[in-house]
Amino acid sequence: MWFQKEVRLPAVTRGFHLITDLLTAQLPELEEIEVGLAHIFIKHTSASLTINEDADPSVRQDFESHFNHMVPEKQPYYRHTSEGPDDMPAHLKAAMLGSSISIPITKGRFNLGTWQGIYLCEHRNQAGKRTVVVTLQGN
Amino acid sequence: MWFQKEVRLPAVTRGFHLITDLLTAQLPELEEIEVGLAHIFIKHTSASLTINEDADPSVRQDFESHFNHMVPEKQPYYRHTSEGPDDMPAHLKAAMLGSSISIPITKGRFNLGTWQGIYLCEHRNQAGKRTVVVTLQGN
Amino acid sequence: MWFQKEVRLPAVTRGFHLITDLLTAQLPELEEIEVGLAHIFIKHTSASLTINEDADPSVRQDFESHFNHMVPEKQPYYRHTSEGPDDMPAHLKAAMLGSSISIPITKGRFNLGTWQGIYLCEHRNQAGKRTVVVTLQGN
Numbered sequence: 001m002w003f004q005k006e007v008r009l010p011a012v013t014r015g016f017h018l019i020t021d022l023l024t025a026q027l028p029e030l031e032e033i034e035v036g037l038a039h040i041f042i043k044h045t046s047a048s049l050t051i052n053e054d055a056d057p058s059v060r061q062d063f064e065s066h067f068n069h070m071v072p073e074k075q076p077y078y079r080h081t082s083e084g085p086d087d088m089p090a091h092l093k094a095a096m097l098g099s100s101i102s103i104p105i106t107k108g109r110f111n112l113g114t115w116q117g118i119y120l121c122e123h124r125n126q127a128g129k130r131t132v133v134v135t136l137q138g139n
Numbered sequence: 140m141w142f143q144k145e146v147r148l149p150a151v152t153r154g155f156h157l158i159t160d161l162l163t164a165q166l167p168e169l170e171e172i173e174v175g176l177a178h179i180f181i182k183h184t185s186a187s188l189t190i191n192e193d194a195d196p197s198v199r200q201d202f203e204s205h206f207n208h209m210v211p212e213k214q215p216y217y218r219h220t221s222e223g224p225d226d227m228p229a230h231l232k233a234a235m236l237g238s239s240i241s242i243p244i245t246k247g248r249f250n251l252g253t254w255q256g257i258y259l260c261e262h263r264n265q266a267g268k269r270t271v272v273v274t275l276q277g278n
Numbered sequence: 279m280w281f282q283k284e285v286r287l288p289a290v291t292r293g294f295h296l297i298t299d300l301l302t303a304q305l306p307e308l309e310e311i312e313v314g315l316a317h318i319f320i321k322h323t324s325a326s327l328t329i330n331e332d333a334d335p336s337v338r339q340d341f342e343s344h345f346n347h348m349v350p351e352k353q354p355y356y357r358h359t360s361e362g363p364d365d366m367p368a369h370l371k372a373a374m375l376g377s378s379i380s381i382p383i384t385k386g387r388f389n390l391g392t393w394q395g396i397y398l399c400e401h402r403n404q405a406g407k408r409t410v411v412v413t414l415q416g417n
Contacts (some may be wrong), residue, residue, distance in 0.1 A: 002417060004313045004382060035143045037178055037274055039315055040384050043391030045331040050234045055183040058219040062227050063234070065216040070348065080336040088340050090235050095328045095341070099394070100380050104143060104180050104272040107345040111272055113182030113254065117238070133382040133389055135315055137276075137415075139141060174282045176413055178318055189373045192323040197358040204355040204374070209348065213336050241378050243282060243319050243411040250411055252321030255377070278280060 001036075003029045003136040008129050012122050014086070016052075016060040016131075020117040024110065029136055036105040036138015043131045046090035046124050048097035054117025067093050090123030095123050105138050140175075142168045142275040147268050151261050153225070155191075155199040159256040163249065168275055175244040181271045185229035185263050187236035195254025202260075206232050206243015229262030236260050244277050279314075281307045281414040286407050288375050290400050292364070294330075294338040296396040302388065307414055314383040314416015321409045324368035326375035332395025341399075345371050368401030375399050383416050 007026050009019060023040070024030070030038070042049050071092045073085040080088045099102045101118065104111040120130065146165050148158060161171070162179070169177070173245045181188050182187065192198045212224040219227045243250040259269065285304050288299060291334045301318070302308070308316070320327050331337045349370045351363040379396065382389040398408065 002313045004384065028391065035141045035274070037276070039162055039380055039382065041380070041389075043394065045329070045390075045391070045393050051184070051238045052230055052234050056219055059227070059230055062217050062219050063231065065230050066210065066214065066227075069214070069216065071344065075344065075347070078340050080334055088337070088344075091330055091337055091342050092341065093328050096374055097342075098237065098376065099329045102178055102180070102380065104178065104274050106143065106272070107346050111182075112162065113179075113270070114183070115184050116182065119234075131391070133384070135313070135382050137315070174280045174413070176415075190323070190377045191369055191373050195358055198369055201356050201358050202370065205349065205353065205366075205370050208353070208355065233347070235374055237376065241317055241319070241380065243317065243413050245282065245411070250319075250321075252409070254323050255321065255366070258373075 001139055005134055009120055009132060011050040011127060011129050012120060014122050014125050016063040017120045018054055018117045019120045020054065023118060027134060030105060031108040033105045033136060033138035034107060036136060038103045038110060039100060040103055041100040043135045044132065046094055047130050048094040048099060048121040049101045050067055050097045050119045050121060051101055051116050052119055053115050055115055086125045091125045116132050144273055146271050146273055148259055148271060150266060150268050151259065151260045153261050153264050155202040156259045157193055158259045162257060165272060166273060168245040172244045172275060172277035173246060175275060177242045177244055177249060178239060178274040180239040180272045185233055186269050187233040187238060187260040188240045189258045189260060190240055190255050191258055192254050193215045195256060222236055232243045232262045279415065279417055282410055285410050285412055287398055287410060289407050290398060292400050292403050295342040295398045296310035296332055296395045297398045298332060301396060305412060308383060309386040311383045311414060312385060314414060316381045316383055317378060317413040319370060319378040319411045322324060324372055325408050326372040326377060326399040327379045328375045328397045328399060329379055329394050330394050330397055333393055364403045371401045
């Protein structure tokens with residue numbers, strides 16, 4: 001069984017945002033899969049997806065702080081500067097975190113660990129809605 | 140053909156550990172798949188999985204040294220500090236390396252390159268056993 | 279439907295290189311898949327794959343500059359130095375970017391965003407051809 005759909009995510013501020021519940025609500029088809037895989041792919045180059053701790057909001061704040069520290073704006077070696085100081089760091093962060101995540105499906109649900117949630121990582125200061133392609137397969 | 144199981148990995152010290160043989164030994168079902176994919180997912184937010192050089196142990200030591208340098212403990216901007224100085228860096232490292240790996244299956248085996256092995260990346264000082272969900276599919 | 283093949287990529291200079299068109303040209307089987315997934319896996323530990331901006335070559339130059347800054351050569355803590363100063367950084371960069379990418383297939387094509395392209399990330403100064411295993415599945 002294959003199922004694929006595009007999901008539009010709401011525009012969010014720069015930072016790391018939990019989207020587990022929002023995505024699950026859009027995917028009633030999950031319940032039809034006993035064993036399978038979910039693939040979630042973001043069609044952008046300055047936002048990304050990852051999986052991490054979903055309980056304490058300070059974790060997500062520290063993600064934003066640390067990624068800004070590790071991938072600073074206005075580095076003297078950047079040449080791609082025409083789209084603003086947040087643009088090139090956004091591309092780098094997106095590549096480091098990745099454009100897709102894959103999650104096992106077990107008994108109709110994402111088989112995540114107790115503390116795992118899905119993050120939308122928005123690396124631009126002013127971004128619109130983002131689109132993800134969700135592909136579910138299994139039987 | 141779909142096959143899915145949880146595998147408990149032994150508790151290890153903080154650092155990067157080869158688990159290719161240990162995993163393969165738990166997956167006799169691999170031999171039934173001529174062409175397919177293996178997906179290995181870790182159900183934790185402070186440990187991760189990656190694929191890298193499996194021959195020289197000094198590579199894995201250098202991974203630990205460099206990740207400690209790039210994601211230091213006790214950064215002044217960390218707010219999530221209640222679980223110890225190794226906790227927030229562990230979350231960041233886990234996101235950078237990723238919660239899952241996917242490997243092609245060819246003729247009943249992981250189709251890895253000559254020097255590739257699977258790493259369990261343990262980012263906490265004191266962690267217990269870790270659980271991975273392995274999903275094999277193919278025909 | 280499953281399809282798997284190894285593709286040899288031409289040797290490239292150290293840096294980040296667009297390979298979307300080159301790969302697509304090797305994969306006429308894509309057209310047979312209405313809904314599915316493409317998995318591309320590199321069988322090496324000092325080169326990697328990622329997806330990012332495919333329009334402006336300065337983005338790829340900045341990737342090389344920033345990764346060199348974030349993962350420098352000749353760090354005093356490196357022990358794995360026998361294969362040259364570019365070797366250990368190459369392993370670290372490869373793990374950070376990853377050994378595989380997965381892309382949704384929709385109506386016979388990679389379902390990439392407008393600005394997304396596939397990068398071959400070559401982290402060694404002198405490398406030969408690189409091999410990727412492409413696994414397509416869907417129906």
